[in-house]
Amino acid sequence: MKRVFTKEKVQMALWGIIGLMSILLIWQISVMVTSLGRIMPEPIEVVKSFLISSIKPVGRYTLLQHMLFSLLRVFVGFSLSGVSGIILGIAMGRSKTINSIASPIFNMVRPIPGVAWIPLAILWFGIGETTKYFIIFMGGFAQVVVNTMSGARKVDKTLVGAARMLGANKRQEFFRIVIPSSVPYIFAGLQISLSTSWMAVLAAEMVSSYKGSGWIIITGMNNGNTVQILVGMISIGVVGLGLANLMRIIERRLCSWRIQGQ
Amino acid sequence: MENTGTVTAKNIMIKCNSIFKTFESKDDENEVIRNFNLEIKENEFVVLFGPGQCGKTTVLNIIAGLEQSTKGEVFVNGRKITEPGPDRGMVYQTTALFPWLTVMGNVEFGPKSLGVKKKERRERAQYYIDLVGLKGFEKHYPIKLSGGMQQRVGIARAYCNNPPVILLDEPFGALDAQTRYLMEEELGRICTKEKRTIVFVTNNIEEAIYLADRIVLLTNCPTTIRKEYIIGLPRPRDYTSNDFLTLRKEITSEMDETI
Structure with missing residues (x-):
């Protein structure tokens, strides 16, 4: 060991x-x-408040619950953008026709940041959870598509040839060569997408919400409570760090074949 | 299996019927192969030997079905070749192993594609892993293996589908001299144990004489056959024996004229 x-x-x-x-x-x-x-405020105050609000509710919920609400929203929005982004990305990477149809629309929509969808999302879906999911989805979707697409395109032709020489049919070629060789790219996309999702949820919560880390910050501002603002910000940092590490661990598991040494 | 009248001799495994190949780009035509004819007998070890960039690999790729000839046909076991298929095992110069699969995963890829049951394909893969001397490395990923070991995996993978024909495209070209000698010895040993029809491409004369039953010397581009040599030296061969060196001198001088 x-x-x-x-x-x-x-x-x-x-x-x-x-x-x-x-x-x-x-x-x-x-x-x-x-x-x-x-x-x-003094840092001591912030740390103290951070610990106290873990037990004592801020608004209706404790700090931990707020963080979990934000995480849950990210989880839903990110899963949606991840799954659909991978599907569209592979389709665009492997099929010239689909790429020709989708890429003009996609490239126009891509530069619009997730937060720019907030006004439209509120008009369409009101201020409920759907709005947040939608904003997170729009924030993370493009990154997954772009990365997956480039992965699906960069599949080594020699490996495809080798698979066919070994008797693989079209379906096996797709699932046993194209998909695994795209995994590292897909993962890079998911990683960026997760961090933009986390930013998007905070923006969404700042605009309209009664819970979540973003809400803590914005009510802190409304009440002139700098301690609460900082507590909210630190909670964002902590969760963001946790998410990034989680992704890295999963990546190391899935892509262990790329790591040299050991 | 589709039998055609073109191949009549019973023990002819590979037949190249006046192959022509021209690569065409926008405003350029590059003729690589001109009227290439070759018959290879069952279980014969044929080395395609010629100067670098002369189109040896293209000939091999056409036999593999990875490339299409502009004119002419290839028959393997009486069947016309139009696409890649598991009746021909291929070993590449750049190892072309699947990096996300372990040694075992790579070697059993072929049988798995063809739907061989897990227990049987594991046994078969293990046999070839042992044969190439990689026992104990089954769970390693290719990135953690040396160049020579990677080529061993490539050889085991090509054999594991039990194809009657094995094609090798300068498989030891990227290895250092020491490993190269070792791998040539190993391949010689494997070939005596597991008889197959082998087409081996190289530009290394020592390797060619050490391994071949017959050396097919190719001309420069556009390539065709210049001369053939039956190598009757007893195996295992000695790189430094007089017969070996004489042969080496003879073939090399013949090749020099073509450049």
């Missing part, structure tokens, strides 16, 4: 903690001795 805590890893972690501590220290000192104190 390999050791999880190597000396080097412990050292790196220590440096990380030192970095974090120094930022907090500089912040604390600045608030105490400069005029920054008028616009920024």
Whole structure:
């Protein structure tokens, strides 16, 4: 078995903690001795509030529940954009006809960021959950399509030839060559899509919602409560970091064949 | 199986019938093969030997069905070749292994495609993995193997469908000299154990003489057959024996004239 805590890893972690501590220290000192104190709360206050709001509700729910609501929205929207993006991406990558039909429309819609759909989404779907799903979907869809498409296009012709020499038919060629060789590209797309989804949900929650991390920030602003704003922002950072790590672990599992060494 | 009158001799496995190949681009025509005729007997080891870029690989790809001839036909086992198929195993210069599959996954790819039951194809794959000397590496991914080991997987994969014909396209061209000698020895050993009709493309004269029953010397582009040599040396062959060196000198001087 390999050791999880190597000396080097412990050292790196220590440096990380030192970095974090120094930022907090500089912040604390600045608030105490400069005029920054008028616009920024003490870090201690923020950490305290962060911990308290995990138990005591902010609005109707606790901080953790707010984070879970946001995550649930991302989960739904991201799943929709992921699945449909992979399907469209592969279709566009493998079929010239489908590509010719879809790419002009797609390339026009692609530069429009997810948040630009908010007004239209509210008019169409009201201010309910559907609106959030839609915005997240629009935010993440294009990235999945673009990456999947380039993966499906870059399939090595030699490998396709090799598969056919071994007796693979068209269907096997698709499922056993095209799909697996596109997986790394699909994954890169999903990774970007997940982070834009996470941003899109916050934007959507800031515009219209009564729960979620975005809502915490916006009510903090409305009440002039900087502590609450910062608590909301930190919760976003924590969840975002968690999601990115989760994706990396899944990627390492799925694409272990690409990793050299060990 | 479609039998045609063109192939009559009983033990002819591969027949190339006046093959022509011209690559056409927008305003350019590049004639690569001109009137190539060859008959290869069952279980014969034929080396297509010629200068670099002379179209050897194109001949091989046409036999494989990966490329189409402009004119002329190829018959394998009496059947006209129009597309790739599992009756011909192929070993590539760049290994062309499926990087997302383990050694076992690669070797059993063929039988799996043809619907062979798991237990049987595992057994068969294991046999060939052992044969090429990769026992214990079944679960490794290709990226973790050395160049020589990757080519061993490629050879096992080509054999595992049990094709009567194996085509090898400069399989050891990318290996260092030491590994190359070793792999030539290994291939020689495998071929004595598992008799197949083999077409082997190379531009390395030592390799050609070491392995071949017959060397087919090709001309420069557009290529055709210049001369054929039956290699009668006893196996396993010795790179440094007098007969070997004489033959080497003879073929090399013949080739030099063509360049």
